[in-house]
Amino acid sequence: MNFDLTSSERNTTWNFLWNELEDYYSKTEKQRTAIYPERKEVVHALDSDFEQPRSTKEAVEYVLKSLSKYAVHTPHPAYYGMFNPRANFPSILADVISAVYNxxxxxxxxxxxxxxxxxxxxxxxxxxxxxxxxxxxxxxxxxxxxxxxxxxxxxxxxxxxxxxxxxxxxxxxxxxxxxxxxxxxxxxxxxxxxxxxxxxxxxxxxxxxxxxxxxxxxxxxxxxxxxxxxxxxxxxxxxxxxxxxxxxxxxxxxxxxxxxxxxxxxxxxxxxxxxxxxxxxxxxxxxxxxxxxxxxxxxxxxxxxxxxxxxxxxxxxxxxxxxxxxxxxxxxxxxxxxxxxxxxxxxxxRFIGLKLYLPLLVFGWEGYEETILHQIRMGDYLREQLLANGWKIYNHSQLPIVCFTDERMEEDAAFSKFVYDRTLEKGNAWIINYPYGKYATLRACITNYNTTEKHIDDLIDWLNENREEYLK
Known part of the structure; x- marks a missing residue:
């Protein structure tokens, strides 16, 4: 068994994989932030037939399609959930280099x-x-x-x-x-x-x-x-x-x-x-x-x-x-x-530190400072737009994390749950339903360096729509 594959097979697979990953990386925003299938659907979709080897291209293509279909897309600029950001490109290269040199x-x-x-x-x-x-x-x-x-x-x-x-x-x-x-x-x-x-x-x-x-x-x-x-x-x-x-x-x-x-x-x-x-x-x-x-x-x-x-x-x-x-x-x-x-x-x-070292060589401390400050500014912009649209903010962190709801429904857990569920169901964005003290709030965090004011404006529109739907 040739675990290395042939040079021709490797080149073909590299080129195919590179093109597919580049398409995902450059067009992440075109994905729904997530879908929520039944577990039986995912289990049924698993290819577990290891008695019949397939080509490397077929195997890679299957994995990529499955990840695209069955995942929360944390690199998406409308992902406002946990601290799972989009990976910068040099850090992705670092992971590949570390895997090859091992x-x-x-x-x-x-x-x-x-x-x-x-x-x-x-x-x-x-x-x-x-x-x-x-x-x-x-x-x-x-x-x-x-x-x-x-x-x-x-x-x-x-x-x-x-x-x-x-x-x-x-x-x-x-x-x-x-x-x-x-x-x-x-x-x-x-x-x-x-x-x-x-x-x-x-x-x-x-x-x-x-x-x-x-x-x-x-x-x-x-x-x-x-x-x-x-x-x-x-x-x-x-x-x-x-x-x-x-x-x-x-x-x-x-x-x-x-x-x-x-x-x-x-x-x-x-x-x-x-x-x-x-x-x-x-x-x-x-x-x-x-x-x-x-x-x-x-x-x-x-x-x-x-x-x-x-x-x-x-x-x-x-x-x-x-x-x-x-x-x-x-x-x-x-x-x-x-x-x-x-x-x-x-x-x-493994060489964990290379994922930080390579981006620092490319962007330096200044590049990281610029990116961090951008996300803090986007957090400030999110607060401004929420307040301007009749939402109340409950936390006062200077970090880009915002806990909010409509003050009229701050003790109505069903409201925040409804807005949360509808936002995720539509696949437009990903937020969190979070209890801030005794209040049922929603939570949005800026985690992506590609998130812009336009993305936040869209989020506000979706939140407003879901609120209106609940109040009907």
Missing amino acids: PQLAAWGHAPFAVEVEHMLIQRIGEKFGYTAPNIDGVFATGGQEAHITGLLCALHEKYPDFASSGVQGLEKLPVVYCSSASHHATIKAARVCGLGGSAVKYIEVDDEQRMRVDELERQIKEDLELGLQPFFVFATMGTTGSGAIDPLPEINEIAKQYNLWVHADAAYGGAVRLTKEHTELLDGIENTDSITFDAHKWLSVPMAASLFITKHRYALGKAFSISANFMPEEEDEIDRLSSYTHSIQWSR
């Missing part, structure tokens, strides 16, 4: 260029967040969840010197993790994976803007200390998924310092504002945190998944993950600690 980042000696690229990017982005060399360290991760788990494990090994050998069973007091009630549920999963259990996570009440209440954080810490528990970790969110709320980091840092807690900033989405000069103050205090999660596959518009874990504790990753294996190459200490098998949860790993 470098192994487990050890520096196997992929010195790739490992050094990622190390350099960690340093440069760490500096953007206000961390200082030579203490910056970090690793590229498969997603924000892995970055969160990495932060929690680093904190456990820092707090408990024997944790690497004795684990949770060696702890005399139950460690406690704190996060706001509006934070991502990845916190719970991280606690479970690390062996602490979901009960170790304490949710702190939020204020009217869905920011963590610092007075409640300190009250809960004191209560837990009196119960004989061990407070040790705070997740602070820099742009909540629901409303774009940013927790008050300076105050959280002060309390953490007083009670010797590790502060981890979930800047998976909002961290991108640190690449701008105009909005960097939104994340004041992040330079004083212990570690950060930052997802390049969100606001930096690269293919999923490309997350970064960054810390100002130079040796924290080594304490958590350093290990020796007789089948791995022996390298100098400074080089050895860059290898993913001594430096992260992962062992074998």
Whole structure:
């Protein structure tokens, strides 16, 4: 069996695939944002006959058609949902290059260029967040969840010197993790994976803007200390998924310092504002945190998944993950600690960082700043048009996330559900039905660098139509 195919077959397939992908990439807007088939339809459409091989072209064509038909098209400029952007073109090329070269980042000696690229990017982005060399360290991760788990494990090994050998069973007091009630549920999963259990996570009440209440954080810490528990970790969110709320980091840092807690900033989405000069103050205090999660596959518009874990504790990753294996190459200490098998949860790993490195080579920091500012402006324009058309806005984030509804129906969950359902059914746009506090609202987020005022005007028209239909 010739897994390489012949040169002629490869060229034919490359050309076919390239043309098909180019057609989708250049005409994404012509797609419906999504269709919602019954599961049985999708299962029935699956080709599972592996006894009858087909041509590469036939196989590729089938996959492309299926993805086009059965998917929410997140690269669409009218996709206003989660943080799933359109991938910029150089980052797509990076994914292809990484797949063809398939470098192994487990050890520096196997992929010195790739490992050094990622190390350099960690340093440069760490500096953007206000961390200082030579203490910056970090690793590229498969997603924000892995970055969160990495932060929690680093904190456990820092707090408990024997944790690497004795684990949770060696702890005399139950460690406690704190996060706001509006934070991502990845916190719970991280606690479970690390062996602490979901009960170790304490949710702190939020204020009217869905920011963590610092007075409640300190009250809960004191209560837990009196119960004989061990407070040790705070997740602070820099742009909540629901409303774009940013927790008050300076105050959280002060309390953490007083009670010797590790502060981890979930800047998976909002961290991108640190690449701008105009909005960097939104994340004041992040330079004083212990570690950060930052997802390049969100606001930096690269293919999923490309997350970064960054810390100002130079040796924290080594304490958590350093290990020796007789089948791995022996390298100098400074080089050895860059290898993913001594430096992260992962062992074998692909070249994740290339998806960020190549766009930076092409567009530079200035290009990213321009794109981020454009999306913030589009968020402002969306707010203006909603207000001008009789919609009420409930959140006041400076990030391009807007929670809104008609004030007359703010407590009518059926209204927001109707508008949400009708918008998705028509396939014109993709939004979210989101409860903002006690109010049933709709949520739209600018995630695409190609979204323009015209797209937002169209969205407003569709929302108005659906509202009128409900009120008939």
